Amino acid sequence: MLSVRxxxxxxxxxxxxxxxxxxxxxxxDRAGGQADLEVKKLTFAITSDPGPQIIAWAxxxxxxxKGTLKITFVRDARAGQPKxxxxxxxxxxxxxxxxxWVGARVFDQVGVTTFQALVAPLLIDNLELQGKVFxxxxxxxxxxxxxxxxxxxxxxxxxxxxxxxxxxKPFTKPADFAGAVVGIQDSGVAxxxxxxxxxxxxxxxxxxxxxxxxxxxxxxxxxxxNNYPSKAKYVTGNxxxxxxxxxxxxxxxxxxxxxADQHEIMAAAAKHAVQVAxxxxxxxxxxxxxVLCKAGLTFAQSSExxxxxxxxxxxxxxxxxxxxSTSAASLxxxxxxxxxxxxxPDGADCSNVPDDQQQASRYDGTYExxxxxxxxxxxxxxxxxxxxxxPQGAIYDLVFEKGxxxxxxxxxxxxxxxxxxxxxxYQFFKDQLVLTDPDGSRNAFDFAYKGGKxxxxxxxxxxxxxxxxxxxxxxIRQ
Numbered sequence: 001m002l003s004v005r006x007x008x009x010x011x012x013x014x015x016x017x018x019x020x021x022x023x024x025x026x027x028x029d030r031a032g033g034q035a036d037l038e039v040k041k042l043t044f045a046i047t048s049d050p051g052p053q054i055i056a057w058a059x060x061x062x063x064x065x066k067g068t069l070k071i072t073f074v075r076d077a078r079a080g081q082p083k084x085x086x087x088x089x090x091x092x093x094x095x096x097x098x099x100x101w102v103g104a105r106v107f108d109q110v111g112v113t114t115f116q117a118l119v120a121p122l123l124i125d126n127l128e129l130q131g132k133v134f135x136x137x138x139x140x141x142x143x144x145x146x147x148x149x150x151x152x153x154x155x156x157x158x159x160x161x162x163x164x165x166x167x168x169k170p171f172t173k174p175a176d177f178a179g180a181v182v183g184i185q186d187s188g189v190a191x192x193x194x195x196x197x198x199x200x201x202x203x204x205x206x207x208x209x210x211x212x213x214x215x216x217x218x219x220x221x222x223x224x225x226n227n228y229p230s231k232a233k234y235v236t237g238n239x240x241x242x243x244x245x246x247x248x249x250x251x252x253x254x255x256x257x258x259x260a261d262q263h264e265i266m267a268a269a270a271k272h273a274v275q276v277a278x279x280x281x282x283x284x285x286x287x288x289x290x291v292l293c294k295a296g297l298t299f300a301q302s303s304e305x306x307x308x309x310x311x312x313x314x315x316x317x318x319x320x321x322x323x324x325s326t327s328a329a330s331l332x333x334x335x336x337x338x339x340x341x342x343x344x345p346d347g348a349d350c351s352n353v354p355d356d357q358q359q360a361s362r363y364d365g366t367y368e369x370x371x372x373x374x375x376x377x378x379x380x381x382x383x384x385x386x387x388x389x390x391p392q393g394a395i396y397d398l399v400f401e402k403g404x405x406x407x408x409x410x411x412x413x414x415x416x417x418x419x420x421x422x423x424x425x426y427q428f429f430k431d432q433l434v435l436t437d438p439d440g441s442r443n444a445f446d447f448a449y450k451g452g453k454x455x456x457x458x459x460x461x462x463x464x465x466x467x468x469x470x471x472x473x474x475x476i477r478q
Contacts, residue, residue: 155270
């Protein structure tokens with residue numbers, strides 16, 4: 001069912017305050033007893049939408065602890081910085097925040113090499129292989145390297161395949177990278193990989209602008225979510241550089257104040273979230289392909305000879321990883337699993353995407369609407385009730401163009417960074433707007449248009465947050 005994907009992200013932005021330290025308060029025993037139970041609140045830094053896998057982990061922690069462990073997401077002050085992940089690791093180590101998630105890619109930039117085999121170029125190149133590597137327990141073993149940073153590794157979660165987004169041309173063979181500037185999220189392996197191709201790797205923030213880049217290392221869902229097809233033209237559909245696994249880390253002093261049972265709860269919740277992450281990646285990639293194809297992105301493909309040439313080019317990177325005995329052992333184990341599986345890289349193209357894009361309608365264009373959540377009244381108030389509604393407002397930009405509806409959220413002020421919260425096909429039928437998820441579920445609103453104002457009512461399908469955003473106030477055409 002349709003949900004405004006980043007309404008939670010906007011809510012987080014609204015309620016972020018200074019990082020809290022671990023605190024104690026009281027909760028009732030959910031088993032029915034009268035005794036009060038101490039609640040531990042752990043602040044968890046996020047630089048972007050925590051995603052379904054992190055939310056699933058936090059919810060499982062809450063459930064297994066019977067509400068005595070609470071994960072509070074707070075916006076990381078490092079968001080928007082090129083080296084945000086390394087700085088977040090430092091913040092957790094220093095106790096500025098209790099916990100965080102960061103990409104496994106960053107740890108070789110802060111002195112930990114145990115995760116390098118997990119992001120070796122072209123090694124884990126399909127989701128099935130990544131699942132088997134997790135089933136073998138290899139990523140969990142890599143957490144042992146975090147001790148030198150005075151951190152505790154809670155768990156590792158699988159992530160999407162990272163591909164090459166070409167801004168002006170496709171990148172399908174090694175020679176295409178010669179002299180190119182490639183955006184990356186800070187990583188020693190990524191830097192070495194593109195250096196081996198004769199390119200320059202440039203660390204950039206998440207959701208970076210593409211100015212000054214020739215290519216960008218990104219997953220399909222992010223290419224979709226950041227609306228990169230408006231500026232970039234190509235993605236190499238079968239060149240999977242590496243996955244983007246997430247590592248949940250905790251401050252050592254904070255962790256030591258928790259009980260052994262609470263330690264086990266957080267670890268068990270991470271194991272539970274692995275399957276959630278795998279399912280989410282498959283769904284996100286399928287949905288992203290549909291939208292990106294409709295947006296006009298070209299999926300170029302590398303030939304078998306091209307892929308073999310890439311493998312040969314990356315030999316120096318593998319030699320560096322093999323210098324560390326622990327990383328070498330992990331690399332060899334993953335390689336053996338890959339050889340036994342014998343599967344081609346996961347590919348992406350537009351061959352299975354129906355060409356059902358509608359003609360432009362008289363309602364196509366850009367609309368704006370703002371909400372101060374605590375002031376929402378009537379039927380929609382229940383959708384935003386409680387502390388999550390936040391003290392500030394949110395500004396929404398809704399664009400109908402070429403059969404795709406996109407909604408951007410600016411939390412707090414017109415100058416705030418826009419974040420994409422909705423990106424789905426749409427159709428206007430007489431007095432109805434129908435939004436269709438790529439999984440085929442349909443969500444409808446009645447609408448009226450007069451004097452440049454688009455008003456929605458009577459929602460069917462979808463979720464409460466979407467109803468509130470669409471129907472609380474009229475949308476003003478810009």
